[in-house]
Amino acid sequence: MSSYSVFILSAYLVVLVVLGGLTIASLSARNKVRRELSARGLDRKR
Amino acid sequence: MADLHFLANPARFRRFSQRVMPSLGFATVLAFAVGLYLALLQSPPDYQQGETVRIMFVHVPSAWLSMGGYALLAVLGASLLVWRHPLAALMARAAAPVGACFALVCLATGSLWGRPMWGTYWVWDARLTSMLLLFFLYLGHIALSRAYDDPDRGDRAAAILALVGVINLPIIKFSVDWWNTLHQPASITRLEGPAIHPTILIPLLWMAGSFLLLFILLVLVRTETEIDRRRLEIAEQSA
Numbered sequence: 001m002s003s004y005s006v007f008i009l010s011a012y013l014v015v016l017v018v019l020g021g022l023t024i025a026s027l028s029a030r031n032k033v034r035r036e037l038s039a040r041g042l043d044r045k046r
Numbered sequence: 047m048a049d050l051h052f053l054a055n056p057a058r059f060r061r062f063s064q065r066v067m068p069s070l071g072f073a074t075v076l077a078f079a080v081g082l083y084l085a086l087l088q089s090p091p092d093y094q095q096g097e098t099v100r101i102m103f104v105h106v107p108s109a110w111l112s113m114g115g116y117a118l119l120a121v122l123g124a125s126l127l128v129w130r131h132p133l134a135a136l137m138a139r140a141a142a143p144v145g146a147c148f149a150l151v152c153l154a155t156g157s158l159w160g161r162p163m164w165g166t167y168w169v170w171d172a173r174l175t176s177m178l179l180l181f182f183l184y185l186g187h188i189a190l191s192r193a194y195d196d197p198d199r200g201d202r203a204a205a206i207l208a209l210v211g212v213i214n215l216p217i218i219k220f221s222v223d224w225w226n227t228l229h230q231p232a233s234i235t236r237l238e239g240p241a242i243h244p245t246i247l248i249p250l251l252w253m254a255g256s257f258l259l260l261f262i263l264l265v266l267v268r269t270e271t272e273i274d275r276r277r278l279e280i281a282e283q284s285a
Contacts, residue, residue: 004098004162011101011155012086015108018154019260022147026264030271037274042281 056133056273063266070263077256084249092246101159103250106234107257108151109177113215115145115261116180119187120212123205133269135201136276138208139191140268144261146184153177164228172221173229176214183211197279 037043085103092099118141125134156174157167168174191197191204222231233241240247 004096007158007162008097008100011104011158014154014158015104015151018147018151022144022264023260026267026271030267030274033271033274033278036278040278040281042277 056136056276059133060270060273063270067263067266070259070266074256074259074263077252077259081249081253081256084252089246089249095163098159098162099246101155102246103253105152105155105159106250107254108148108155110254111257111261112145112149112152112177112180112184113218115141115148116183116208116212116215118265119145119208123208126201126205127209133273135191135198135205136272137265137269138187138201138204140272141265142184142187142191142204144264144268146181146188148257148261149177149181149184153181160228169228171227171229172225173218173227176218176221179214180211180218183207183214186211197276 034043081103085100089100089103091097119138122134122138122141125131126138153174156177160169161167187204187207190207191200193203194200219232221227222229234247234250242250
C-alpha cells in the first residue's frame, strides 16, 4: 500500500460502519417487531 | 408488469420476500467477498491516481445506488399519490434510510478520495453540492414521513417531496458537463463508451452489483418490518 493507505482504509471502514450498522439495525428492528407480533398472538403461519 | 401488480399486496410481498431473502443474503455475502478481493488485491493501481483509485470501487457504486434509490422513492411516491398502492408508502419508508446511508457513504468516501487527489476534503462545486442536496432530500423525506400523527398524511407529504426532489438527479448527473467542477467528468456512462481500462472497470462493475444486492436486501428486510409494524399499529388501535 502507498502513503495514501490511510485514506483508502478509512473509506472502506466508513462503508463497513455505515452499511454494516444499517444492516444490523434493520435485522434487529425486524426481529423486535416479530417478537411483538408473536407476544400479541398476531404472528401467523405463512 | 403483472408480476409487479401481484406484489403490490403487502401479504403477497411478505411471502415473496421471505422466500427470496435467504438466497439473496447468501449471494450478497459471496458477491462482496469476490468484489473486495478484486478491488483491494487483484486490480492494478491507476497510472495517475495510484492506489487511491481503490476508493472508487466503493465511492461510485454508492453514488449510483443513492441516485437510483431516490428514483425509486419518486416512483413509489407517484404510485402512492396516483394509484394509492398500499405497499408504496411502506416501501418508501423502508427505502429512504437505505438511500440516505448510501448517499452518506458516497459523500464520505468522496471526501476521503478528494484529500489526496485535490488537496482538500470538500469544495463547493456543483457535483458535490448537488450530492449533498440529495442527502438532505433523503433526510427531509425521512423526517416528513414521520412528522404527522396520521401516517397517511406523512406518507403523502414525503411522496410530494420525492417527486419534487427528483429534479436533482439530472442536475447531479450533468453538473460536471454544465459547470466547471473540480470533480472529474463522467468516465463510465458516456455515449463513446467507458474511458476506464477493463482491469479496473470489471472490479468496479462487480462491486456495483454487490452494492445493488445489498440495497435490494435491505429494502426487502425493512419493507417487511414496516408491514409488520403497521399490523401492530392497527392491532393497537382496534384494541
